[in-house]
Amino acid sequence: MEHIVAAPVAHFTDLLLDAVCMVDAGGRFVFVSAACERIFGYTQQEMIGKLVIDLVAPADRERTLAAARNIMNGESHIHFENRYLRKDGSIAHIMWSARWSEPDQLRVAVARDVTLLKQAQALQAALYAISEAAQASDDLVHLFQRSHAIIGDLLPASGFGVALLDTAGKDLHFAYYVDGGTLFNASLARALCEEVVRRAAPLLLKPGSGEALPAQLQAAANSMTGGALAVPLTTPEGIVGVVVLCTGTGGAGYMTHERDLLLFVADQLAAAIQRKRMHAQMHFMAMYDELTRLPNRRLLHDRIDTALARAQRQQEGLSLLFIDLNRFKMVNDRYGHACGDQLLRQVARRIAFCLRDTDTLARLGGDEFVAVLENSALPSNAGLVVDKIHLALEAPVDLGEGIQLQVSVSIGIAHYPEHGDNREALMSHADQRMYAAKAAAAEAGSKD
Numbered sequence: 001m002e003h004i005v006a007a008p009v010a011h012f013t014d015l016l017l018d019a020v021c022m023v024d025a026g027g028r029f030v031f032v033s034a035a036c037e038r039i040f041g042y043t044q045q046e047m048i049g050k051l052v053i054d055l056v057a058p059a060d061r062e063r064t065l066a067a068a069r070n071i072m073n074g075e076s077h078i079h080f081e082n083r084y085l086r087k088d089g090s091i092a093h094i095m096w097s098a099r100w101s102e103p104d105q106l107r108v109a110v111a112r113d114v115t116l117l118k119q120a121q122a123l124q125a126a127l128y129a130i131s132e133a134a135q136a137s138d139d140l141v142h143l144f145q146r147s148h149a150i151i152g153d154l155l156p157a158s159g160f161g162v163a164l165l166d167t168a169g170k171d172l173h174f175a176y177y178v179d180g181g182t183l184f185n186a187s188l189a190r191a192l193c194e195e196v197v198r199r200a201a202p203l204l205l206k207p208g209s210g211e212a213l214p215a216q217l218q219a220a221a222n223s224m225t226g227g228a229l230a231v232p233l234t235t236p237e238g239i240v241g242v243v244v245l246c247t248g249t250g251g252a253g254y255m256t257h258e259r260d261l262l263l264f265v266a267d268q269l270a271a272a273i274q275r276k277r278m279h280a281q282m283h284f285m286a287m288y289d290e291l292t293r294l295p296n297r298r299l300l301h302d303r304i305d306t307a308l309a310r311a312q313r314q315q316e317g318l319s320l321l322f323i324d325l326n327r328f329k330m331v332n333d334r335y336g337h338a339c340g341d342q343l344l345r346q347v348a349r350r351i352a353f354c355l356r357d358t359d360t361l362a363r364l365g366g367d368e369f370v371a372v373l374e375n376s377a378l379p380s381n382a383g384l385v386v387d388k389i390h391l392a393l394e395a396p397v398d399l400g401e402g403i404q405l406q407v408s409v410s411i412g413i414a415h416y417p418e419h420g421d422n423r424e425a426l427m428s429h430a431d432q433r434m435y436a437a438k439a440a441a442a443e444a445g446s447k448d
Ligand SMILES: Nc1nc2c(ncn2[C@@H]2O[C@H](COP(=O)(O)OP(=O)(O)OP(=O)(O)O)[C@@H](O)[C@H]2O)c(=O)[nH]1
Pocket: 291, 324, 325, 326, 327, 328, 329, 330, 332, 336, 337, 338, 339, 340, 341, 344, 365, 366, 367, 438
């Protein structure tokens, strides 16, 4: 018993998972237990005599010195956290419990390595931040920037890019790309992304990785000092793009767990891209006619109201043209619905060609179109556009397979302010004028 009591304290403290340190009034280690080597990377001999503060990460030095002063003034400190630079340059997160021993004139402290815990917390926080950003962000470029910043806190990501496939799934373009001063230029990044799309699988690029790669990537892999990592952005509809990371020069290559982390991030980004595309598609379907890709009735109403408000404010004229194809039903009946569709598309294109960019051409449905002519102070201007449309439709429309059709339209015009000062009045007037024109054309046709 006497022998045990007399045994040096170190005999026991070396068994502890936490490290025990004693520091003199000058701030130098005078005793460190064996666990210090595991935590800080220095041997006990290397640590004894060193100034504690020299091992503290620079950003934490000031508050560490303040905490040390408090302890020497008699405060006991538990759960104080700061960061240390290990011998290999990596960061150790330490939680301390410390007290000043007046008789020994020593600061006695127990250090717990909480680095893994901190890393897990940081990872969890980052993943949460990315999924939150992916849910909240309407602006994809902003989401990519934010993801780059968040990932950059976890992994080497000097170079970061998100390449998206076009809707045909053929061409990749970078929606976000930062080369970050790495040797990983955009052309190499694109080649890597293309390879990832081809494989539909993640790809780690590093020297001697043993992967069979296209020549450009093989040469880059052999000469790179760090590494690059790219993973596909996959949605239920397939791959929509690739996210790519590159370390700075001299950094170590990526590890498997970093690839898994990027795969999680890619899932979040892919879901955000898919959501954004679905919104765009829904918006298009709500506002545009699918067949001709012209504004539909709803958007037309909106455009007329806006144009009227502008015309009223600027005291300008405005004209509406109500355009209806003559005897269109016969095309469907004789050549089939697909030919009818083709004709509607071509007629829409020809009419649009007669208008200015600032004008609106909408399809109301069936074979009815409406054009809104802005800034046409003089009704005669609208008459000129009508002439242009008739002229543009004079040449037969080629529907393929040897089918060429001569089409004509009936057009009714309404002018603001002469025929009304609101949408309903103007539409109704133009509609009536169109029917009058159609009746006149039919009568002329029957006399021919
Ligand atoms: N191909 C095709 N036909 C359509 C579409 N929407 C409506 N139609 C057809 O368009 C035709 C319109 O018929 P009507 O309103 O009688 O027009 P019309 O034959 O030009 O007669 P008039 O206006 O009196 O000269 C109908 O046969 C509809 O079925 C479409 O999206 N595609």
